[in-house]
Structures are given as structure tokens and as C-alpha cells.
Amino acid sequence: MLVVCAPVAGLRLMGAxxxxxxxxxxxxxxxxxxxxxxxxxxxxARPDRVIAVCxxxxxxxxxxxASGPALLLAGAALVGAAEGPQLTALFAVRHREAPEELRAxxxxxxxxxxxxxxxxxxxxxxxxxxxxxxxxxxxxxxRL
Numbered sequence: 001m002l003v004v005c006a007p008v009a010g011l012r013l014m015g016a017x018x019x020x021x022x023x024x025x026x027x028x029x030x031x032x033x034x035x036x037x038x039x040x041x042x043x044x045a046r047p048d049r050v051i052a053v054c055x056x057x058x059x060x061x062x063x064x065x066a067s068g069p070a071l072l073l074a075g076a077a078l079v080g081a082a083e084g085p086q087l088t089a090l091f092a093v094r095h096r097e098a099p100e101e102l103r104a105x106x107x108x109x110x111x112x113x114x115x116x117x118x119x120x121x122x123x124x125x126x127x128x129x130x131x132x133x134x135x136x137x138x139x140x141x142x143r144l
Contacts (some may be wrong), residue, residue, distance in 0.1 A: 002062060002079065004125030013069045023065075023076045026134070030080030038085055047089035047096070055087035 005025065010019030043050070064075030090110075098106040127136055 002065070005065075007062050007125070009065055009072065026073065027080030027083065030077045031084035034081040035084035038088070041126050042134045047092035050089035051086055051093065054082040055081035058086070069134070118143060 002028075006023045007017040007020030010021075011017040011021060013019075045053075061075045061078030061082065063073040064078060067075070091107075094106055094110060095103065
């Protein structure tokens with residue numbers, strides 16, 4: 001739902017809905033930079049632990065996104081920096097856990113489930129934004 005909330009955060013906290021695209025771009029850049037840093041200096045942690053830590057960091061980043069303009073960019077950077085290593089660790093876990101003869105099916109199925117979850121989150125977010133009072137960013141009805 002973060003993708004759905006980014007334009008609302010941009011409108012509410014930065015004055016323009018286009019700022020949401022800048023937030024998403026910033027998250028993508030931070031994700032790329034985090035993966036680049038980890039490729040140059042790998043961490044000896046198990047992929048399962050990396051996923052758990054990244055989820056916690058993304059939660060902290062999402063909370064910062066919702067707290068106000070001062071922490072908006074820091075929150076976007078945190079979410080993005082955790083997203084790249086999380087995806088890399090997820091692929092490592094899938095590769096480790098999937099039997100060799102099923103890997104060709106496991107990876108596309110996982111991607112399909114992720115896309116389906118993104119679509120459901122977007123639908124739920126759109127419904128939440130249509131409500132008269134959106135609890136985190138305030139009412140945006142008529143301003144988008």
C-alpha cells in the first residue's frame with residue numbers, strides 16, 4: 001500500500017502529488033545503492049535473518065513517512081534501502097528451499113503471488129483513500 005500512499009504523502013507533505021513519484025524514485029535508488037554496497041561487502045548473515053531485519057527497517061521507514069515532512073525523505077530512504085537486500089535474500093531462500101526439479105515453477109509462482117498482493121494492496125489503499133477521513137494523511141477527497 002506504500003505505492004498507493006506515495007502520491008498522497010507527496011500531496012499532503014510536499015504540496016504536489018507528483019512528489020510521490022519522486023519518493024518512489026528515491027526508494028528505488030536507495031534500493032539499488034544498498035544492493036551495490038552489499039555486493040561489494042557481503043554480510044555473513046543468513047538470508048532468513050536479512051529478510052526479518054529488512055521488514056523491521058521498512059516498518060520504521062513507513063512510520064517515518066507518515067510522521068511528517070521532516071522525516072519523509074529519511075523514511076523513503078529507509079524503505080528503499082531495505083527493499084533491495086530483502087528481495088535478494090528472498091531469492092536466496094527460495095533457491096535454498098525449493099527442490100531443484102521445481103525451481104522453474106517456484107520462482108514464477110512467487111512473482112505471481114507478489115504481483116497479486118500488490119494489486120490487492122492497491123485496491124485496499126484506493127478504498128481507504130476514498131473514505132472521508134484517511135487516518136494517516138488526512139482527507140484527500142477532491143484534491144487528487
